[in-house]
Amino acid sequence: MAVHRVAVLTLDGVTPLDLAIPAQVFGARPETPYEVTLCALTDRVTTTVGFELVVDGGLDGLRKADTVIVPGFEPPRSPPQVVLDALAEAHDRRRRVVSICTGAFALAAAGVLDGLHATTHWRHIDDLEREYPAVQVDRDVLYVDEGEVLTSAGVCCGIDLCLHIVRRDLGAVVANRIARSLVAAPHRDGGQAQYVPAPVAVAGDNVLAETRAWALQRLDRPLSVTELARHARMSQRSFMRRFAEETGTTPLRWLVTARVGLARELLETTDLPIEQVARDCGLGTAANLRLHFRRTLNTTPTAYRRTFTRDVRTRDLAATG
Structure with missing residues (x-):
């Protein structure tokens, strides 16, 4: 596969975990095309916890990148103008521009978020909304x-x-493989085509983890809230409340998301007819599968399968390089 260059902008006061996440997810693997470079104004950057990072790449790395990622930094403030210009230039060149946590403040200051939906850390979301009124701030995603x-x-x-x-970029199979290697929670997709929000789970014990695992092994079967509550040995009312606390969504919406996820994997890894994929993932009919793909992914199952064949995937990523 053609190399896809990922530049991680390392601002002074960077949050170490915010920086480590893209470095780990986009790190070199045989099945992925990513090449990660840290970019900064200076060769030494101080983190929020006090230690310094040595950074080899300058802002030229942003200009060469296919994807630019801005990790969170403290305190959230407007970076130097030269940084803002580099971010705006990347956006103008239609490169993918990404922020993690308070990195959104840098994108907002560069004008990249004007007129768009965006989010940031809950502690700073009011500040983002107040300081950058042109940004449509989404909460609880x-x-x-x-x-x-x-x-x-x-x-x-x-x-x-x-x-x-x-x-x-690469489909559900590769993403799920990376998630398993990170021992990360299953990836959560949203349900709108223009932008894809996913609900924030409330912290706490995962009492219903066993029931969710049980349901994932039975996605091809009809599963009602009553049946799920019975497996969890709870009343339906208690089950619904606890499920929302643990996942940030309803059981039925969670089931649809899981079924679409299974359908994506089946489309990527098998030659099963669309009708069979719909039955095997519990969505019943090809028409229902197409409906949920259109709502969730703004595409069709056939187009999705075609996109994530190896030849097309390689061609598309090469085009972004």
């Missing part, structure tokens, strides 16, 4: 996908966003 511009909420939400990008 893990990430926002506006096509060539993507933003994530706080810190670990960057994992969801980076895996979402891999899924867009």
Whole structure:
């Protein structure tokens, strides 16, 4: 596959975990085309926890990149003008521009987020909305996908966003393989075509993890809330409340997302007819599968399968290089 260059802008005051997430997700693997470079104004950058990073790449790396990622930094402020110009230039050249956590403030200051939906860390979301009124700030989401511009909420939400990008580029199979290697939670997709929000899960014990795992092994069968609650040994009312607390969504919406995810894997890895894929993932009919693909991915199952054959995937990534 042609190399896809990922430049990670390392600003002074960078959050180490925000920086490590894209470095890990887009690190070199035989099945991926990514090449990661850290870029900064100076060769030494101080992190939020005090230690310094040695950075080899300058801002020229942003100009050569296919994807530019801005990790979070503290305090959120407008970076130097030369950085803003480089970000705006990348956006003008239709390169993919991404922020993690408070990195959204740099994109907003560069004008990249004007007129778009975006998000950031919950502690700073009011500041983003107040300081950049041209940005349509989304609350209570893990990430926002506006096509060539993507933003994530706080810190670990960057994992969801980076895996979402891999899924867009290389398909569900590769993204899920990377998620398993990171021991990360399953990737969560949203349900709107213009941008893709995913609900924030509430922290707490995963009491229903066993029931969700049980359901994932039975996606080809009809599964009702009553049946799921019975497996969890809860009343339906308690089950619904606890499920929302743990996942940030409803059982039925979670099931649809899981079924679409299974359909994506089947389309990528098998030659099963569309009708069979629909039955095997529990969506019933080809028409219903097409409906959910259109709502969730703004495409059709046939087009999705064609996109993620190896020849087409290689050609598309080469075009972005």
